[in-house]
Amino acid sequence: MEEPAESLAADRVALRRWRGTDLDALHRAIDESLDHLLPWMPWAADHGRPQTAAFLARVHDEWESRQTFAYAVTSGAAVIGGCGLHRRIGAGGLEIGYWIHPRWTGQGHATAAAAALVREGFRLTGIDRIEIHHDAANRASGAVARRLGFTEVERFPAPEGPAAPGEVGVDVIWRTTADGRRVGRQLGLP
Secondary structure, three states: OOOOOOEEEOOOOEEEEOOHHHHHHHHHHHHHHHHHHOOOOHHHHHOOHHHHHHHHHHHHHHHHOOOEEEEEEEEOOEEEEEEEEEOOOOOOEEEEEEEEOHHHOOOOHHHHHHHHHHHHHHHOOOOOEEEEEEEOOOHHHHHHHHHOOOEEEEEEEOOOOOOOOOOOOEEEEEEEEOOOOOOOHHHOOO
16 A cells, blocks of 8 residues: 655645654644634643654554554644544545644645645545545634535534534535546646
């Protein structure tokens, strides 16, 4: 099973595979983003240096097993968020996820990072669809999918209800396919 590139160029940001040496920068970025992350990211409720170190170790192992390809989102030398390609939606598919430090939101960074993930994901053999999943209350995640030309394909009650305090417990799935994708065209991306 092949893997994506360890670093990706994107408009406004760069993506690179997480490294163990990112512990301080990632911990700081999460710490400064907690109010922004807590409504949507269940893992943010249990944030600390040990959890951040465990995350970096886990994503290293998941990259090696070709299950998750997690990246730091950077601007210059600053870590401004995280994103990844996840093999958790069945054969032929990848799910992407992303978060950006609130100081950097509203500037197109999440959209640029997601577009880079989509381009790289479709370069992998056998990938015919890429999805974005989010709670219906998380309008910012839906806006990224919409800007990239994804199609909303499903809404359904989350089986276990809301997973984080800002959620309403309705999962939304957006999809783009290799044969019909428009991702990035409206952004002038190749």
